[in-house]
Amino acid sequence: MGKVVAEISTSLDGYVAGPDPTLEEPLGVGGEQLHEWVVRLKSFREPHGLPGGETGPEDDFFAEAVNATGAVVMGRRMFSGGEGPWEHDAKANGWWGDEPPFHKPVFVLTHHARKPLVLEETTFTFVTDGLGSAIDDARAAAAEQDVLVAGGAETIDQAINARLVDELQLHIAPVLLGSGTRLFDGVAPELPRFEVTQVLESPLVTHLRYRVLK
Amino acid sequence: MGKVVAEISTSLDGYVAGPDPTLEEPLGVGGEQLHEWVVRLKSFREPHGLPGGETGPEDDFFAEAVNATGAVVMGRRMFSGGEGPWEHDAKANGWWGDEPPFHKPVFVLTHHARKPLVLEETTFTFVTDGLGSAIDDARAAAAEQDVLVAGGAETIDQAINARLVDELQLHIAPVLLGSGTRLFDGVAPELPRFEVTQVLESPLVTHLRYRVLK
Numbered sequence: 001m002g003k004v005v006a007e008i009s010t011s012l013d014g015y016v017a018g019p020d021p022t023l024e025e026p027l028g029v030g031g032e033q034l035h036e037w038v039v040r041l042k043s044f045r046e047p048h049g050l051p052g053g054e055t056g057p058e059d060d061f062f063a064e065a066v067n068a069t070g071a072v073v074m075g076r077r078m079f080s081g082g083e084g085p086w087e088h089d090a091k092a093n094g095w096w097g098d099e100p101p102f103h104k105p106v107f108v109l110t111h112h113a114r115k116p117l118v119l120e121e122t123t124f125t126f127v128t129d130g131l132g133s134a135i136d137d138a139r140a141a142a143a144e145q146d147v148l149v150a151g152g153a154e155t156i157d158q159a160i161n162a163r164l165v166d167e168l169q170l171h172i173a174p175v176l177l178g179s180g181t182r183l184f185d186g187v188a189p190e191l192p193r194f195e196v197t198q199v200l201e202s203p204l205v206t207h208l209r210y211r212v213l214k
Numbered sequence: 215m216g217k218v219v220a221e222i223s224t225s226l227d228g229y230v231a232g233p234d235p236t237l238e239e240p241l242g243v244g245g246e247q248l249h250e251w252v253v254r255l256k257s258f259r260e261p262h263g264l265p266g267g268e269t270g271p272e273d274d275f276f277a278e279a280v281n282a283t284g285a286v287v288m289g290r291r292m293f294s295g296g297e298g299p300w301e302h303d304a305k306a307n308g309w310w311g312d313e314p315p316f317h318k319p320v321f322v323l324t325h326h327a328r329k330p331l332v333l334e335e336t337t338f339t340f341v342t343d344g345l346g347s348a349i350d351d352a353r354a355a356a357a358e359q360d361v362l363v364a365g366g367a368e369t370i371d372q373a374i375n376a377r378l379v380d381e382l383q384l385h386i387a388p389v390l391l392g393s394g395t396r397l398f399d400g401v402a403p404e405l406p407r408f409e410v411t412q413v414l415e416s417p418l419v420t421h422l423r424y425r426v427l428k
Contacts (some may be wrong), residue, residue, distance in 0.1 A: 012384075012408065012424075013398035014228040170226075174408035174424055176398055184227035184390055193387035194226065199420055200411040208420060210226075210388055 002070060002146035004135060006156045007169040008183060009205070011036040015177040016153045026081055027093060028180050034173045037205035038062065047101040048131065049060065058202045062112065070145025071138035072106040073131070075155035079108045086114055093117065094124065105141040107134040109155060131158050157186030160212065168210045215358035216284060217301065217350060220370045221383040222397060223248040223419070230367045232353055237359040240309060242394045248387045251419035253278065261315040272416045279383065284359025285352035286320040287345070289369035293338065294324040300328055307331065319355040321348040323369060345372050371400030374426065382408065382424045 005015050011034060018028030025036070038044045042053030043063035053059070076082070079096075082089035094100070100122040110126050117124040127134040149159045159165045170183075176179040198209035215401070222230050225248060231240030239250070252258045257277035262358030267271040267273070293310075296303035308314070324340050331338040341348040352361040363373045373379045384397075412423035 010299040013396075013401070031219060078289065172422075174410050176405040178398075178402060178405050182227075184392075187227070187390060188392060189391050191390040196388050196415065196417065196420060199413060203410065206410060206413055206420075206422060209388075 001139065002068070002142055002144055003166040004139075004147045004149060004159070004164055005065070005069070005167045005169060006149040006159055006165045007065065007171075008151050008153070008156060009038070009171040009173060010183055011173055011177040011211045013176045013178065014182045014184065015180040016151065016183050017110075018177045018180040021081070023081065023091065030175070030177050031180065033175045033177075034171075035172060037173065037202060040204075047103055048056045049099060049101075057104075058200065058207075061207060065148075069104065069148045069203050070142025071104055072102055072148045072150050073134045073138050073155070073159075074106060074108055074150045075107060075152050076110045078155070078204075079106075079152050085112050100124075105138070108143075109134050131155065132164065134161060135159070135164055152181045153181050154186055156183060160184075160187050160192060163192070163203050163212075163214055165195075165212050168212055170208045170210070172206045173204065173206065174206075215356055216356055217354065217380040218353075218361045218363060218373070218378055219256040219279070219283070219381045219383060220363040220373055221279065221385075222365050222367070222370060223252070224397055225387055225389050225391040226389045227392065229348045229394040230365065230397050232394040235295070237295065237305065241385075242391075244389070245389050245394065247389045247391075250286045250373075251385060251387065251416060254418075261317055263313060263315075269308045271362060272421075275421060277413050279362075282360045283318065283362045284356025285318055286316055286362045286364050287352050287369070287373075288320060288322055289346045289366050290322060290324045290427045292322075292365045292369070298388065299326050300344070310336075314338075321352045321353070321355075323348050324362065338399045345369065346376060346378065346419060349373070349378055367395050368400055374398075374401050374406060377406070377428055379426050379427075381411075382426055384422045385425070386420045386422065387418065388420075 010016050018030040021028040041059045042055050043059050047054035079094045080091045086092045099120050103121040106124045108126050113128050114126040193213040194210035197211050200207040224423045232244040235242040255273045256269050257273050259267035293308045300306045302397040313334050320338045322340050326340050328340040407427040408424040411425050414421040
């Protein structure tokens with residue numbers, strides 16, 4: 001069985017999104033800076049249908065993580081931004097367009113039941129009975145591969161609290177956002193310990209990989 | 215002229231001290247964990263009068279920073295914990311005992327004037343006219359060497375806001391504290407950008423060195 005991996009980019013002051021997210025700027029003010037490191041990598045650009053991109057150790061690191069992933073779990077807001085019933089949702093089909101970059105099964109946590117959304121190479125399945133259930137479904141879909149808990153912060157915190165995360169990958173960008181949504185704010189009351197297993201340096205970000213001690 | 219370096223250990227969730235600091239536990243609940251990495255190093259133990267200690271790349275990294283430092287600036291609470299006039303302060307002579315580990319001039323920010331405290335190889339000078347003045351005094355004392363802004367978080371934030379910090383060294387321990395005192399909470403309104411200049415991995419902590427872009 002694969003690992004359950006949580007992965008997210010944060011600012012130096014711990015934010016995974018800036019303040020005042022909108023439909024145009026879903027990561028909030030300044031939030032895009034956290035992802036500058038990834039959009040230039042070949043292994044990111046290819047599944048997003050973008051040309052070119054850098055290769056090298058950082059691209060290998062990212063490609064390895066992508067290739068190890070068999071299924072993805074995400075929170076509702078990461079899928080669509082909305083919180084109400086789907087028919088009232090401005091992005092009812094998600095942020096991800098007609099050709100989502102995942103190319104693997106994605107399980108979306110929500111309170112609003114909905115039939116699976118089958119797009120090119122990606123199926124979004126909507127799970128209404130909680131994170132544990134979504135991770136179980138993702139594990140089954142991933143078979144021997146890893147399950148990626150892709151965000152947002154609240155979903156990752158919840159997965160850490162439930163002791164469901166085996167590995168945490170943080171990408172720390174050298175910027176401050178000052179306010180917004182913080183990772184770890186919802187982790188309580190028993191705080192896990194971590195063991196650093198890999199550090200990869202790059203100009204735009206520092207990659208830290210931790211084993212979560214249970 | 216040397217650099218102005220701010221240096222501090224933080225948790226993965228960005229705290230430099232845990233909640234509920236006391237005289238017995240000045241770093242708050244769990245705060246000691248942030249410093250486990252340093253107390254085992256030879257170049258830390260020696261000036262603290264402790265025997266033994268590890269050598270190697272991490273010890274070299276720490277020794278290099280210590281040797282580059284010509285003077286230290288710290289906030290009042292880092293010196294003594296108290297906030298009132300010295301005669302009411304439980305640790306009027308500071309946390310640091312009769313043989314402080316600095317072995318160089320230390321400038322303490324305070325609102326309460328006081329004559330310098332001259333101890334073995336360390337003189338504490340109390341500066342009542344603000345951080346800029348304390349850093350000027352420290353620069354003069356350090357001559358060609360670096361000035362270390364040693365903490366706490368509030369003092370470092372203030373120095374970043376005043377664009378007085380050239381280099382930031384963070385030591386990120388793989389623990390969560392959940393609450394306490396956070397670095398960067400007082401940085402505003404104009405957020406600086408950083409450039410990562412060195413990353414050093416060790417089992418107990420990840421060392422990140424940033425140049426502050428002005």
